[in-house]
Amino acid sequence: MKHVVFISFYALLISESFSLMAAPSSPSSIRYCIDPDWAPYESLINGQHIGLSRQYLTLIEKNSELTFTLIPTESWQQTLDYIQANKCDLIPMLNSTTNRKNFLDFTKVLFRAPNALYGHYNQPLVGHLANINQQSVAVVTGYRLHRYLLEHHPKINIVEVENEAQGLTKVQNKEIDFYLGSFHGANKYIKDNALHNLRIVGISELEDKLRIGVGKSLSHIIPTLNQAISQITIAEHAQVFSYLKDINTTQVxxxxxxxxxxxxxxxxxxxxxxxxxxxxxxxxxxxxxxxxLELAHQQLDEKNKQLADLAIRDSLTRLYNRGHLSECIQQQIKLKERYNKNACLIILDIDDFKNINDQFGHKVGDDVLQHFAKQLTECARSVDIVSRWGGEEFVILCPETNIDEANVIAKRFQQCLVETSSDALPCVTCSIGIAPLRESKSADQWFIAADNAMYQAKELGKDTVFIVENA
Structure with missing residues (x-):
């Protein structure tokens, strides 16, 4: 009988041992490293971790059984080195990239933020990175923006800097032309150091989608982290975001x-x-x-908003400009590739517009363009992207729209032009071309198809709609 009991106990012990080996447990305290110089997102002040990522870690600790222990580093590059050398287990706030996926697994998005291009007030507005040619742009070494510039904008003269402060200071001193970095981080440094000669001169198409990165050896805690993130309430997110406005700028x-x-x-x-x-x-x-400083910050924010709006708007009609439309078209093509989403492109060209300028003058021509743009905006749906391509040519990007629905929008606009005509302005008509987005079509191919359809409408006598069935 004693032998039977001993064998049973031994079998149970072996079973429990295999169970423990099969299901890895989370460590009692997870080691993490941060970017020590990336305020307000995260930074080290007197050895203490402060910033948005610290507040999010506190919320995650509250929503789970996980605890975190800081491993201090002296630079962002050292943090990347530590995570790859297994000297820390987790980075609480960073973007996911193809390269980083080699040594990290990522949670769902924790925080979104824009990136902006900063220049001296003597510099003209740039708008987009594509408009920079051979000018110098500073970017922090090891940041995702650094690799993005190398891969997508090879003509730009890239200047590597150690941190955001160094890049902005070089622009302030006119040592380089621009600095590309995070909107909130750069604005905080400009405010704290009274760099009033700097302004936003352009907007980056690359948005920060900040996540938690976990070393491969602890990838099994990703579901726990995601569950804790999902439990963060809207009010708690708002409280964390309010930290951006509560930062002290003067120390005694x-x-x-x-x-x-x-x-x-x-x-x-x-x-x-x-x-x-x-x-x-x-x-x-x-x-x-x-x-x-607070007044200067408010003025800077207001100027930034105005500049950001100027970068994507047509100055005469206030419709979206060609650059912004091009970005939206690229996004729609990606949606088509991934989710097979329908979309149509509508190109409208005012008939005989040159005669209006010649007969009535350019001032009346501008008034006609503004009236035309106003009617386009009122007839379009809230999801449509209405833009001025150039001259008297306008484009409407219609997401999740088939050919029949796009034709209804075009006809409605033609009717609207008739109903809103007045003696104050010359009556106008327009020729309209419609092209659906087909699989494996580039932005240029899609636009050319709609443009050709518009010229077909003109050849049919103008004031008509022509649809390309097989764009």
Missing amino acids: KDYSMAIKSASAFIAVIICLLFGYWRSVNNASILEAKNKA
Whole structure:
């Protein structure tokens, strides 16, 4: 009987051992590294991790049984080296790239943010990276934007910098032309250091989609992290985002060490009195500086919004411009490739517009273009992208739209032109071409098909719609 009990206990012990070996458990505390100089997303101040990623880690700890231990590093490149050398297990906030997937697995998106191009006020507006040719652009070594420039914009003169501060300072000092970096991070540094000669001169098409990156040896905790992220409420996300507005921009010097170093009691008293007097005297100065910085930041934000809008809008009609439309077309092609989403391109050209300029003058011609654009906007749906391609030619990108639905939009606009005609402006008509998006078609091929359809409409007598069935 004793032998039977011993054998049963031994079998149970072996079973439990195999069970533990088969299901890896999460470590009691997960080691993580950050970018030590990427405020406000994350940074090291006196050895303490602060920023958005720290707040998100706190929420994840609350929503799971995971705990995290910081492994300090001196640079972003060292953080990447540490994660690959297994000196830390996790990076709490970074973009997913093809190269990083070789040594990291990624959670769902935690935070989204734009990237912008910064230049000196003496620099003209650029709009998009494609408009830069042979000019110098600084970017932080090892950032996703660095690899993106190398792969997609090889003509740009890339200047590698160690951090965001170095890149923005070089632009301020006119050592280089532009700096490409995160919108929130660059704006914070500009505000904190009063770099009022800098402004946004363009918008990057590459958006930051920040995630948690986990070393391959701990990839089994990805579901736990994703579940914890899903449990973060909208209010908690909003509270984290509010951190961007709550950052202190002025720090008061600490005189405690000078006081402690005094060699006599009377010297301590004198230092205390002097420190008190100085703090009272500087209170109004510090308050004025903070107000000035806050006002400068508000003005910078407002200018940035205006510049961002100018970069994607046509100055005369306020419709989207050619550059923004081109980006939207590329996005629609990707949706077609991945999800087989329908889309149509509508090209409209005002008939005999040259005669209007010749007979009534360019001022009336501009008024006709503005009226035409206004009617286009009112007749289009909220999902449609309405743009001015150039001159008297306009384009509507219609997502998730088949040929029949696009034809209805075109006919409705023709009717709208008739109903809104007045004695104040010459009556106009337009020729319209429609082309659906077909598989394996490039942006140029799609646009040429719609453009040819528009010219077919003109050959049929103008003021008509021509549809390309097999674009």
